[in-house]
Amino acid sequence: MSQTSGQALLSIRDLKKQYDQPGGGELTILDIPALEVGAGEQVVLRGESGSGKTTLLHVISGIVPADSGSIRLEGVELMGFSEAKRDRIRAVKMGYVFQTFNLLPAFTALENVRLGMSFARLSGTSGSGDIERAAELLDRVGLGDRMHYLPSQLSVGQQQRVAVARALVNRPILLLADEPTANVDPSNQDRIIELIATQCRQENVAMLLVTHSDAVASRFDRIEQLSQINRAGK
Amino acid sequence: MNLLSIALRNLRYRKLASSLTALSMALGVALVVLVLTISGVIEKSLERTSNVGYNLIVGAKGSPLQLVFNTVFFLSQPIENVPYSYYMEYLPADGRLKEHARIGGELKEPQRPGLYSFLMQGGFAIPVCMGDYVGEFRCVATTPDYFGLLKHGDLNDREYKFSGGRNFVDYSEENGYFEAVVGSQVAQSMGLKLGDEIFASHGTESGETHGQGFRVVGILEPTGSPNDRGAFVNIEGFYLLEGHVAPDRDEDSGLEKQGTAQAPERSGALSKVRLPIEKREVTAILLKPNGFAAMSMEKQINKTKFAQAVSPIGQIEGLLGVFVRPLRWALLALTSLVVLVSAISILVSIYNSMNDRKKDIAVMRALGASRDHITAIILLESLLIAIAGGLVGWLVGHALGPLSNAWTMPTTGVKIDWLAVQSSWELWIVPGLVLLGTLAGAIPAMVAYRTPVAKNL
Numbered sequence: 059m060s061q062t063s064g065q066a067l068l069s070i071r072d073l074k075k076q077y078d079q080p081g082g083g084e085l086t087i088l089d090i091p092a093l094e095v096g097a098g099e100q101v102v103l104r105g106e107s108g109s110g111k112t113t114l115l116h117v118i119s120g121i122v123p124a125d126s127g128s129i130r131l132e133g134v135e136l137m138g139f140s141e142a143k144r145d146r147i148r149a150v151k152m153g154y155v156f157q158t159f160n161l162l163p164a165f166t167a168l169e170n171v172r173l174g175m176s177f178a179r180l181s182g183t184s185g186s187g188d189i190e191r192a193a194e195l196l197d198r199v200g201l202g203d204r205m206h207y208l209p210s211q212l213s214v215g216q217q218q219r220v221a222v223a224r225a226l227v228n229r230p231i232l233l234l235a236d237e238p239t240a241n242v243d244p245s246n247q248d249r250i251i252e253l254i255a256t257q258c259r260q261e262n263v264a265m266l267l268v269t270h271s272d273a274v275a276s277r278f279d280r281i282e283q284l285s286q287i288n289r290a291g292k
Numbered sequence: 293m294n295l296l297s298i299a300l301r302n303l304r305y306r307k308l309a310s311s312l313t314a315l316s317m318a319l320g321v322a323l324v325v326l327v328l329t330i331s332g333v334i335e336k337s338l339e340r341t342s343n344v345g346y347n348l349i350v351g352a353k354g355s356p357l358q359l360v361f362n363t364v365f366f367l368s369q370p371i372e373n374v375p376y377s378y379y380m381e382y383l384p385a386d387g388r389l390k391e392h393a394r395i396g397g398e399l400k401e402p403q404r405p406g407l408y409s410f411l412m413q414g415g416f417a418i419p420v421c422m423g424d425y426v427g428e429f430r431c432v433a434t435t436p437d438y439f440g441l442l443k444h445g446d447l448n449d450r451e452y453k454f455s456g457g458r459n460f461v462d463y464s465e466e467n468g469y470f471e472a473v474v475g476s477q478v479a480q481s482m483g484l485k486l487g488d489e490i491f492a493s494h495g496t497e498s499g500e501t502h503g504q505g506f507r508v509v510g511i512l513e514p515t516g517s518p519n520d521r522g523a524f525v526n527i528e529g530f531y532l533l534e535g536h537v538a539p540d541r542d543e544d545s546g547l548e549k550q551g552t553a554q555a556p557e558r559s560g561a562l563s564k565v566r567l568p569i570e571k572r573e574v575t576a577i578l579l580k581p582n583g584f585a586a587m588s589m590e591k592q593i594n595k596t597k598f599a600q601a602v603s604p605i606g607q608i609e610g611l612l613g614v615f616v617r618p619l620r621w622a623l624l625a626l627t628s629l630v631v632l633v634s635a636i637s638i639l640v641s642i643y644n645s646m647n648d649r650k651k652d653i654a655v656m657r658a659l660g661a662s663r664d665h666i667t668a669i670i671l672l673e674s675l676l677i678a679i680a681g682g683l684v685g686w687l688v689g690h691a692l693g694p695l696s697n698a699w700t701m702p703t704t705g706v707k708i709d710w711l712a713v714q715s716s717w718e719l720w721i722v723p724g725l726v727l728l729g730t731l732a733g734a735i736p737a738m739v740a741y742r743t744p745v746a747k748n749l
Contacts, residue, residue, distance in 0.1 A: 149660020164305030
């Protein structure tokens with residue numbers, strides 16, 4: 059593990075990711091020479107469908123390994139980490155908001171939020187670990203009175219708010235949000251984006267949000283066009 | 293939340309499938325426990341009751357097991373009888389003289405010691421006549437020594453006690469020879485109390501009842517032995533009933549001489565006239581020689597033409613070895629198959645759910661769960677179903693034993709207490725369930741382990 063010279067929280071260099079094609083050969087999805095996100099910074103990556111937005115988040119979070127390049131988080135090189143180490147980093151350092159919320163149907167809102175804490179604790183890392191933290195976050199996203207509801211008993215907007223609380227519960231340093239408003243009705247989109255932005259600011263969490271929506275992207279100061287930073291497919 | 297609570301929550305979410313699968317495991321384990329309990333009860337009961345306080349049973353030639361079943365357990369039918377004079381061959385000289393003087397009748401050389409008395413070495417011999425019934429229960433005609441000399445209990449150290457009344461006596465002024473003691477189940481089942489009169493029926497339960505009854509003078513405390521199911525009458529009175537007189541037999545052919553089996557005294561219950569020795573027969577003689585003579589005595593008796601001596605313990609051990617234990621193994625093998633099928637149903641149930649849960653697994657992985665965490669959750673689910681089902685089955689299996697007492701006790705004389713009969717094999721149930729649960733969960737856990745995260749998010 060080596061330290062970066064700069065101040066970036068997340069620093070990506072020459073990142074490449076390819077997939078095997080069904081007919082043979084390889085398809086390059088990601089080829090990113092450089093991308094940096096500062097501590098507490100909120101960055102939007104705008105890109106069309108199929109431009110590699112989700113894959114980039116998967117690679118950064120360690121869900122899938124990159125083929126080559128460098129990913130540094132707080133100066134720590136993540137490339138070459140074993141899957142188990144990547145899991146630990148993801149559990150403790152990162153929060154993830156999915157496009158389809160991905161709440162577990164068997165668990166209540168409170169339990170869904172606590173699940174994130176549980177895996178961080180089970181990974182042997184500190185993890186904030188208390189039920190009050192989960193309850194407080196749910197309260198902050200306006201679901202203090204719905205903590206014991208199952209996902210099926212919540213509206214779509216409420217489910218995404220639970221997902222935001224879950225992503226922040228471990229006090230991550232980086233929140234990855236994958237089209238968080240794609241499945242939310244227009245009236246709720248602004249609220250969700252505002253919620254994510256506000257909560258990240260309050261928790262001093264850096265945010266990397268990917269979206270294809272100009273409306274969503276326009277709400278943030280720093281907007282990166284994936285088509286410009288990703289050389290794949292050019 | 294820990295892995296266990298996550299696994300529990302998953303099971304609750306699929307509660308119908310989970311509980312049905314656990315139920316099948318419960319059924320399998322209950323069957324195993326029942327087989328172990330029942331075979332344990334049978335074995336323990338047979339071993340305990342074969343430790344009857346005497347070493348040998350002597351009776352007419354025939355099936356040794358039948359002699360034991362009839363004499364000890366009051367099951368099966370009596371074999372032929374042996375003469376009363378033969379019983380007196382187990383008495384010392386003074387005993388023969390006393391018996392001859394007490395009973396009267398013909399006896400060759402009453403002053404000599406009995407042929408086997410030297411082997412008895414001061415032990416005792418008790419005559420028993422069987423073949424009659426009191427209601428549905430066996431009528432056992434014997435001497436007061438039956439309750440005076442014999443003991444019972446696991447250690448064969450407990451004297452017979454009476455919940456009411458006393459032992460019957462050879463002769464009493466108020467009842468003559470016609471006194472009886474009844475076992476606890478006989479008293480309860482027939483609603484008998486002290487002073488009641490019981491009538492034996494000849495030969496079978498539904499046979500003709502004798503006109504002369506026996507006065508109940510004692511009710512035994514429960515012993516947990518077949519004696520609870522016996523109606524014990526004074527042998528002296530028994531001999532005076534119709535059909536209990538030994539016929540004269542042709543010395544050459546052994547055939548009965550017609551018209552020689554008439555009871556001498558059918559009226560006058562308080563008459564002191566006894567059936568003479570030569571008119572008496574016994575179904576069995578209970579022997580307890582002192583010292584180590586039982587073995588050689590058994591061999592000597594079995595060399596004779598018309599009598600056999602059997603060791604109840606030996607016969608029961610043989611029965612256990614040849615029949616009960618192999619049967620238990622066969623039943624255990626069958627019920628274990630049921631448990632195995634239940635384990636497979638756990639596998640199928642969880643495996644079938646894996647398709648629906650791929651996304652959940654991927655989400656947990658994305659939240660930071662490692663492959664090991666996911667594997668552990670699936671294995672825990674399988675283990676929880678197996679262990680919960682198994683424990684319910686274990687409890688049900690043990691509960692069914694005592695619940696069946698109302699049905700089994702009257703026929704077997706054996707009371708099944710809660711957890712009273714435990715086989716050491718039961719110690720294998722929990723490790724067995726853990727193993728089965730692990731094996732059943734292994735394949736679904738492997739599927740979960742290999743679930744690709746990115747593809748399923």
